[in-house]
Amino acid sequence: MSTAIGGMDAHLAQANVAEPEGEAAAEIQGRSPWQLAWGRLRQDRVAVGSAIVIFLVVLLAILAPLVAHLVGHGPGEQFPFTALNTYGLPVGPSRAFLFGADDLGRDVLVRVVYGARISLIAGVVASGLAVLVGGIVGMVAGYFGTVVDTALSRFMDVILSFPLLLFAIALVSIVGPSLTVTIAVIAFFSWAVVGRIIRGQTLSLREKEFVEAARSLGASDMRIMFVDILPNLVAPLIVYATLLIPASIVFEATLSFLGLGVVPPTPTWGNMLSDAESYYKVAWWFIIFPGGALLITTLAFNLLGDSVRDALDPRYARLFKA
Amino acid sequence: MTAASAQSDATPDSDVLVRVQGVVKHFPIRTGLLRRVVGRVHAVDGVSLEVKRGETLGIVGETGCGKSTLARCVARLYDLTGGTVVFDGKDISRLSRRGMRPLRKGIQMIFQDPIGSLNPRRRIGSIIGDPFAIHRISRGEQRKRQVQELMRLVGLNPEHYNRFPAEFSGGQRQRIGVARALALRPKLIIADEPVSALDVSIQAQILNLLTDLQGEFGLTYIFIAHDLSVVRHVSDRIAVMYLGKIVEVATVAELYARPRHPYTNALLSAVPVPDPDHADQRERIILVGDVPSPINPPSGCRFHPRCPKAQNLCTEVDPELEVKKDDGAEHLAACHFPVEVGEQLSRARAGIAQPDRETATDVSRETVQGAIRPQDRS
Numbered sequence: 001m002s003t004a005i006g007g008m009d010a011h012l013a014q015a016n017v018a019e020p021e022g023e024a025a026a027e028i029q030g031r032s033p034w035q036l037a038w039g040r041l042r043q044d045r046v047a048v049g050s051a052i053v054i055f056l057v058v059l060l061a062i063l064a065p066l067v068a069h070l071v072g073h074g075p076g077e078q079f080p081f082t083a084l085n086t087y088g089l090p091v092g093p094s095r096a097f098l099f100g101a102d103d104l105g106r107d108v109l110v111r112v113v114y115g116a117r118i119s120l121i122a123g124v125v126a127s128g129l130a131v132l133v134g135g136i137v138g139m140v141a142g143y144f145g146t147v148v149d150t151a152l153s154r155f156m157d158v159i160l161s162f163p164l165l166l167f168a169i170a171l172v173s174i175v176g177p178s179l180t181v182t183i184a185v186i187a188f189f190s191w192a193v194v195g196r197i198i199r200g201q202t203l204s205l206r207e208k209e210f211v212e213a214a215r216s217l218g219a220s221d222m223r224i225m226f227v228d229i230l231p232n233l234v235a236p237l238i239v240y241a242t243l244l245i246p247a248s249i250v251f252e253a254t255l256s257f258l259g260l261g262v263v264p265p266t267p268t269w270g271n272m273l274s275d276a277e278s279y280y281k282v283a284w285w286f287i288i289f290p291g292g293a294l295l296i297t298t299l300a301f302n303l304l305g306d307s308v309r310d311a312l313d314p315r316y317a318r319l320f321k322a
Numbered sequence: 323m324t325a326a327s328a329q330s331d332a333t334p335d336s337d338v339l340v341r342v343q344g345v346v347k348h349f350p351i352r353t354g355l356l357r358r359v360v361g362r363v364h365a366v367d368g369v370s371l372e373v374k375r376g377e378t379l380g381i382v383g384e385t386g387c388g389k390s391t392l393a394r395c396v397a398r399l400y401d402l403t404g405g406t407v408v409f410d411g412k413d414i415s416r417l418s419r420r421g422m423r424p425l426r427k428g429i430q431m432i433f434q435d436p437i438g439s440l441n442p443r444r445r446i447g448s449i450i451g452d453p454f455a456i457h458r459i460s461r462g463e464q465r466k467r468q469v470q471e472l473m474r475l476v477g478l479n480p481e482h483y484n485r486f487p488a489e490f491s492g493g494q495r496q497r498i499g500v501a502r503a504l505a506l507r508p509k510l511i512i513a514d515e516p517v518s519a520l521d522v523s524i525q526a527q528i529l530n531l532l533t534d535l536q537g538e539f540g541l542t543y544i545f546i547a548h549d550l551s552v553v554r555h556v557s558d559r560i561a562v563m564y565l566g567k568i569v570e571v572a573t574v575a576e577l578y579a580r581p582r583h584p585y586t587n588a589l590l591s592a593v594p595v596p597d598p599d600h601a602d603q604r605e606r607i608i609l610v611g612d613v614p615s616p617i618n619p620p621s622g623c624r625f626h627p628r629c630p631k632a633q634n635l636c637t638e639v640d641p642e643l644e645v646k647k648d649d650g651a652e653h654l655a656a657c658h659f660p661v662e663v664g665e666q667l668s669r670a671r672a673g674i675a676q677p678d679r680e681t682a683t684d685v686s687r688e689t690v691q692g693a694i695r696p697q698d699r700s
Contacts, residue, residue: 033443033486209439213502216397218426219456231443 047307100285134194142202242305246298345405380557436495493524
């Protein structure tokens with residue numbers, strides 16, 4: 001072949017002149033779309049701020065036992081003599097109880113920090129499951145179309161039309177409340193939303209010429225789905241994962257608030273709010289701290305999700321000097 | 323059909339790489355909740371042709387005439403509604419996707435859109451390496467060497483192996499598409515408007531590249547385009563399509579010297595002439611009306627509603643694609659009243675009732691001559 005190529009040298013030389021390379025040979029590695037998105041994200045102050053807040057919440061959740069050790073109060077420990085006053089009402093924020101105490105004489109600070117563990121686990125695991133299931137179902141429905149699409153789309157419609165709280169109450173009354181059940185319920189009601197969006201994206205992607213090119217090369221359906229289509233779906237999947245996390249955290253809190261989530265005495269923000277319901281007039285700290293933690297965490301995730309979406313959207317790139 | 327069999331008598335089987343016989347592709351139109359079929363788009367409606375080894379067959383026709391559909395039927399990206407495609411002596415028209423897979427090595431496509439045909443999220447080393455990965459030919463360092471060899475072959479810098487499609491110009495991206503199509507050393511390359519999306523200056527580069535590669539690897543091309551000058555430049559033979567059918571096939575010299583079908587005449591007369599003095603003298607044939615809908619194509623000859631020579635026979639009988647009087651065996655036309663040499667088609671009057679045809683032809687002829695001339699001069 002090398003002799004044959006010799007005959008093309010003239011042509012190649014001409015081509016190289018026509019399309020000159022201004023770059024130095026050292027800078028060969030191109031910047032991937034991910035690297036460009038990462039660059040845009042790092043310039044976004046809201047994103048950086050949200051990421052820092054999320055990082056701190058995660059750090060506190062991981063270091064919860066250390067916090068408990070430093071303060072000297074366990075998450076389930078009751079201090080009836082120091083945390084409750086003579087009328088049996090919880091004491092407010094003080095040096096001993098920085099965030100005050102709850103109705104059973106427990107340290108609100110320690111419980112909020114431990115509650116972050118449940119919230120984050122429920123939020124991340126449930127969103128992860130939802131994105132995984134929704135992504136696969138949506139991709140299969142969109143790629144294969146016809147009967148498969150009709151069946152899966154109708155199934156997603158059914159799930160989306162379920163009265164979710166009623167369903168959750170019924171389910172929990174049968175199998176009993178636990179963290180696993182809570183996560184399963186959240187994931188079950190969230191994946192269909194992801195599935196629909198991914199299905200729509202796949203529908204447009206499969207008509208692209210690069211899919212046709214893969215088919216003309218003899219690629220299998222599996223290969224086309226996972227090698228050609230999936231990389232183009234990662235951006236919406238990341239965006240939906242970051243936006244699903246706060247929704248799942250709130251959903252978990254709702255279920256715990258209703259006594260359908262994680263069982264007391266394990267502290268979660270939801271069941272702390274539920275306990276605080278009857279005391280908030282006399283003990284504002286009881287509702288402000290878990291509520292505030294919930295608000296700050298979900299807000300940070302939502303803002304980060306928005307920023308990630310903007311960073312991954314190429315049309316948005318023009319607004320920045322990337 | 324008679325035409326195709328007559329042609330197959332003339333050329334021995336071993337010379338023919340692709341034989342397309344009576345290929346039909348209809349797309350169902352579905353509406354409503356039950357997805358009931360309410361109609362069919364007759365995209366390709368009974369096409370027969372042969373492609374000889376080592377030649378370039380150009381297929382021309384206006385947008386929507388079914389040339390891309392025909393190409394995808396030959397490449398078996400679509401299932402055929404009817405007819406057969408024989409590739410390299412093997413009937414591939416009823417093969418399943420799995421059965422088709424080993425044969426894919428022999429047939430490759432180059433696509434029109436240099437942006438859409440490359441996955442934006444993959445590095446081009448991985449894109450060009452796809453054929454090697456799919457057919458499990460090589461991996462790792464060996465695959466990388468092969469890919470870089472291909473990149474060199476099509477005039478790309480092999481060091482750009484790790485770049486993304488977005489970092490290349492349109493012409494370079496089309497070279498990536500050519501490299502990918504070339505990877506498996508195919509016998510047939512189907513190029514679906516490979517240069518339509520490129521600047522004119524880049525078009526020539528890609529066309530020259532394709533011509534050079536053909537000489538080097540003994541490739542056979544099916545070259546689809548709507549630009550007649552591009553097709554003329556690269557093709558050995560040309561097939562003209564109109565509304566899902568082939569109306570004329572001939573060698574380039576024959577087709578340009580003696581076009582027999584009125585539609586071919588009209589197409590050729592629409593090619594701009596660079597010399598304005600010459601352009602004045604040339605006859606321009608302006609067709610009336612639009613291309614009819616392929617959902618409900620006209621009876622008889624599909625061209626009859628727009629044909630300046632149409633007679634009653636044309637509305638009733640679909641003409642066969644056959645050799646006309648005084649033509650060589652290579653020149654086929656599907657017309658009851660083929661155009662003779664020296665005949666002035668713009669003076670022809672159809673023998674069937676066609677309201678406002680006469681005025682339309684005269685008016686458009688005058689306005690065109692009046693309007694075009696100053697522009698040509700500038």
